[in-house]
Amino acid sequence: MTETTRTKGVSRRTLLKGTAGLAGLAAGSGAITGFPYVKSADAKVLRYLGTAVNEGDDISKQCLKDTGIKIEYITATTDDVTKRVMTQPNSFDVLDTEYFSLKKLVPSGNILALDAKKIKEFDNITPVFTKGETPGGKKIGGQGTAPWKVLYLEGKDSKKFATSATEFVTLIPTVYNADTLGIRPDLIKRPISTWAELLNPEFKGKASILNIPSIGIMDAAMVVEATGKYKYADKGNMTKEEIDLTMKVMTEAKKAGQFRAFWKDFNESVNLMASGETVIQSMWSPAVTKVRSMGIPCTFQPLKEGYRSWASGFCVSKGVSGAKLEWAYEFVNWFLSGYAGAYLNRQGYYSAVLPTAKAHMEPYEWAYWMEGKPAEKDIKAPDGSLLEKAGAVRDGGSYEDRMGGVACWNAVMDENDYMVRKWNEFIAA
Amino acid sequence: MDMSEEVLQQASPGLIPGSGTARAAKPTRLSPSFISWLQAGPMMLVFLAFFLIPLVFVVIVSFWDYNEYQLLPALSGRGYTDTFEGCIAQLPDLCTIAKTYLKTLKLCFLVWAITLFIGFWVAYFLAFHVKSKTWQMGLSLLCTIPFWTSNVIRMIAWIPLLGRNGLVNSGLTKAGLINHPIEWLLFSEFSVVLALVHLFTFFMVVPIFNSMVRIDKSLIEAAYDAGATGFQTLVNVIIPLAKPGIVIGSIFVITIVMGDFITIGVMGGQQIAAAGKIIETRVNALQFPAAAANAVILLAITFLIITMMSRIVDIKKEL
Numbered sequence: 171m172t173e174t175t176r177t178k179g180v181s182r183r184t185l186l187k188g189t190a191g192l193a194g195l196a197a198g199s200g201a202i203t204g205f206p207y208v209k210s211a212d213a214k215v216l217r218y219l220g221t222a223v224n225e226g227d228d229i230s231k232q233c234l235k236d237t238g239i240k241i242e243y244i245t246a247t248t249d250d251v252t253k254r255v256m257t258q259p260n261s262f263d264v265l266d267t268e269y270f271s272l273k274k275l276v277p278s279g280n281i282l283a284l285d286a287k288k289i290k291e292f293d294n295i296t297p298v299f300t301k302g303e304t305p306g307g308k309k310i311g312g313q314g315t316a317p318w319k320v321l322y323l324e325g326k327d328s329k330k331f332a333t334s335a336t337e338f339v340t341l342i343p344t345v346y347n348a349d350t351l352g353i354r355p356d357l358i359k360r361p362i363s364t365w366a367e368l369l370n371p372e373f374k375g376k377a378s379i380l381n382i383p384s385i386g387i388m389d390a391a392m393v394v395e396a397t398g399k400y401k402y403a404d405k406g407n408m409t410k411e412e413i414d415l416t417m418k419v420m421t422e423a424k425k426a427g428q429f430r431a432f433w434k435d436f437n438e439s440v441n442l443m444a445s446g447e448t449v450i451q452s453m454w455s456p457a458v459t460k461v462r463s464m465g466i467p468c469t470f471q472p473l474k475e476g477y478r479s480w481a482s483g484f485c486v487s488k489g490v491s492g493a494k495l496e497w498a499y500e501f502v503n504w505f506l507s508g509y510a511g512a513y514l515n516r517q518g519y520y521s522a523v524l525p526t527a528k529a530h531m532e533p534y535e536w537a538y539w540m541e542g543k544p545a546e547k548d549i550k551a552p553d554g555s556l557l558e559k560a561g562a563v564r565d566g567g568s569y570e571d572r573m574g575g576v577a578c579w580n581a582v583m584d585e586n587d588y589m590v591r592k593w594n595e596f597i598a599a
Numbered sequence: 600m601d602m603s604e605e606v607l608q609q610a611s612p613g614l615i616p617g618s619g620t621a622r623a624a625k626p627t628r629l630s631p632s633f634i635s636w637l638q639a640g641p642m643m644l645v646f647l648a649f650f651l652i653p654l655v656f657v658v659i660v661s662f663w664d665y666n667e668y669q670l671l672p673a674l675s676g677r678g679y680t681d682t683f684e685g686c687i688a689q690l691p692d693l694c695t696i697a698k699t700y701l702k703t704l705k706l707c708f709l710v711w712a713i714t715l716f717i718g719f720w721v722a723y724f725l726a727f728h729v730k731s732k733t734w735q736m737g738l739s740l741l742c743t744i745p746f747w748t749s750n751v752i753r754m755i756a757w758i759p760l761l762g763r764n765g766l767v768n769s770g771l772t773k774a775g776l777i778n779h780p781i782e783w784l785l786f787s788e789f790s791v792v793l794a795l796v797h798l799f800t801f802f803m804v805v806p807i808f809n810s811m812v813r814i815d816k817s818l819i820e821a822a823y824d825a826g827a828t829g830f831q832t833l834v835n836v837i838i839p840l841a842k843p844g845i846v847i848g849s850i851f852v853i854t855i856v857m858g859d860f861i862t863i864g865v866m867g868g869q870q871i872a873a874a875g876k877i878i879e880t881r882v883n884a885l886q887f888p889a890a891a892a893n894a895v896i897l898l899a900i901t902f903l904i905i906t907m908m909s910r911i912v913d914i915k916k917e918l
Contacts, residue, residue: 249883256668256885274668274885375782381869383884424870431786431868438865446764447785586667590884591681595695597880598702598872 214497219244219251220266222436223482223519224345228552229510237504239497247435249382255280260489264498268482270315270384270580272340276329282486283323283338288499291506291523292342298573299343299481299522300335308574310479314388314406314581317343317481341483342502343522345514348477348572352443352453356467365389365475366396368450369423378442378451381432383593385580387413388478389452390420392577396475406581410588417592421599432597436460443468455518458565463555470518470565476577477566483522515539516552520569542568654898661891670887678892699872700900706788706863706873707856710795714852715845717796718803722844723837725804726811727819739808742801754794754862761785761793786868794866795856802855803848810844811837842912850905857901874900 218225218241230241244262246254252271254261259280267275275281286292297303302310302318312319322332323340331340353362358373368377368389379386391405394416402412423429430448433439439457442448444466453470461468484505486498504510511521512530516539521527528536534546542564549558566572583589664675686694693701721742729735745753760766761784768780783789814837822832838845860875874897881890 253882253885278668383880429868429870432870434864434869441758445759445762447762582667586884587681587886590880590886591684594699594872594877594880597870597876598695598699 214238215240215242216494216497216501217242217244217261217263218266219246219254219262219264221246221248221251221268221482224266224510224514226513226552229505229513232509233501233504236509237500239501239504241501255487259487262487263490263494264501265485265487266344266482267341267485268480268580269317269320269341270480270582272320272331273315273582276320276323276331276340279327279329280488281340282488282490283326283340284342284485284499284502286337286339288503289339289342289506290503291526292339294523294525295343295506296520296522296524298346304570304574305524306570306574308570310573311476311577312579313402313404313577314478314579316579317341317346317483339485341485342506343481343483344505344510345483345519345521346479346481347455347519348479348566348576349452349454350473350477350566351471352439352451352458352461353469353471354443354446354449354467355469357446357449362450362471363474364396365392365473368393368452369397369419369428371426371428373428373450375427375430376447376449377428378431378433378439378448379429380439380452381434381597383590384582384586385478385480386432386452387416387589387593388578388580390416392475392478394419396473405578407583408585408589410585413583413585413589413592417596421596424596424599459518459551459557463551463557472566472572472575476575477572478578478580479573479576480580513552516550518564520573524569538562538564540569542566542571657891657894660888661895663888663891665886665888668885675888678886678888678890679896681889682892682896695872696877699877700874700896702872703857703874704900706791706795706871707853709792710799710856711849711852713792713796714800714803715849717800718807718848719841719845721800721804722807722811722841725808726814735812739805742804745797746801750798751861751865753798754865757790757794757797757866758785761790786866786870788867788871790866791863791871794862795859798862799852799855802851806847806851807841807844810841814840846908846912849908853904854901857897857904 214237216239220243222245225243225245230243234240244254248268248271251265251267252274255265255267255275256278265281297305298310299317299321302312302316304310310316320331320340322334322336323338324330324332324336326338328338332338351362351365351368357376367373368379379389387408388405391402391408394400395402395405397419399419400412400415402408408416431438431442433442433451436454436457439451439453440460442451443453443457443461444464455470458468458470484498484502486495490498506523506526508523508526508530511523511527512535514521515527515531516535518539524540528540531539535549537543538545538549538558545558545560545562547560548556549562551557566575660670661678662674662676664671664673664677682696683694686697725735725738729738758765762768763780763782763785765785767784768777771777772780818836818840819832822836827835858875860873860879863871863873864876874893878890878893878897881887881893
């Protein structure tokens, strides 16, 4: 599969270069026109709305090179992406968003499911998404909005999630990860093994969680369960009483001065950790990498209760049809064909289609990132900067160990409205 | 020539070509009130289109119902009742929303008082101690230099200074003055007020300076001649005459601080609730009517403060 896609890209490139010379290259930048077919290539533009996770200059450049499709990124936070889909569905073509947003997006009718039959690599998508288990057969925790619960729609325009596989896929999976707490091992100086440590008075005034209610409350629930105070039926779909209980525990900790600050975006979390304002906090994997690349020790600490996972994927706006829809399929197929997957894997995320990503990675890279083996050579970030010296082992071990250890998924609760109000009270307390 | 033409000619003599004869003046026989409307019109239209109409929408939406993903255009007080949920049951304890608004008012008052104090003296210095017009101009331009960078940058610049391992703390530790870093320097009400004062003092300086330079210097001389002390002159002459500037500056600062949530968020470590923050969270959760309801409440409170201030000083008269 990979081979055919790649060959196609090359032949197009050769054709462009061969016949139109420099103008062929310029087709990408849209600067020079003059040949009819160059003009048509020129117009292949997709407006891509998403969070920064899947986006990157390298990805868009490679995509342009391989397919002639020019990607225009519209970057926003997860909340803002959702808002934009609700209020301006015609302002984007391709949507890259998280599965947990679907509970809001699908009923709004503003997005269009893609047809699984037209996705070349669909059958190669990791069973994490389709069956809720790792390729090695480990069962994955399904609390919260697990992707397999919202992967299919009953029909093309249906607003109901299908319980079994259909042709209509809400989001074609692209990237996912298993999140946990980040710690500063140099400042903590002892092993950390449980979520309960977040509220350990030992770290008073040096802990932090993220101020995104739907995710923050999941982390809080992991902590509450870890302390043995309560066991939730579903952390991702709490009752009002459970929300009250969770927020009570957090509010007490806050009043006792446990938290240094809350963070809302990537950079805030990096700054808190790098400056030593906090020593233990919820974090995202690339933020940990970022702190480490600044020369400051930081561990994405695996914990015995498991990980809180998230996943995102592609769909299109309801306004997309005709040629544009074909480009969207071409783009999604390109995205799953390996280059982007390898790029994401090298950042510590996971690609939805593993075999194609593997084909685009060096064996030593694959061994480090995916198999949890010590690095044979120095590990470089996609931008070429040094991430780890040879001999280092990835936090959390192999893909199997990590994804197999997922306890719950980012979610939107039935009682979301109530939860947001309670979260506001927590912030104000 | 009738009255209207006379007025017209006075207002803009060039408007009526060859106005000696009544015949030639006929096609431009515009009533003075029409001219006034014409002059005020463009501003009024902008005001209407970009302020009043959106505001009316906000008020309307605040009375709509909502669910997870859409607005339901049916009359509902849910935005308001949700906002104040449990407030009566909780009495005499204050509910979160009341606490949040009180906290916002407290921060607003502190920032207002400090910026007024600093702004007043900076303006005073510029207006009375700097004699040359060139220096006055130069120094007031100097005040604008911080505004050449963005708000966010000026705000974030405080973080490495005030942090646990920041410049202030490490300086004090090295000087042997403290053993443990001072925690309340950052992510506290202190840092919020500090940053807000830093950001907005200029909005006080300019209007107060503007009022002060227009004070007739002979009034001050007269006060001295009549035997007033420096303090008496300040209280009885300068402050009353600078009042319009003080009120205008206050309105700037109060309206900005009441609605701020970015500075309070960043400098408060996201742990300090503010009225603007509630609106932001509501909008992020797609609860637009509830957000609109909070916006209406915030607007009402701000409006009330400004009305009270303009009761104290009749700006229209003073200008």
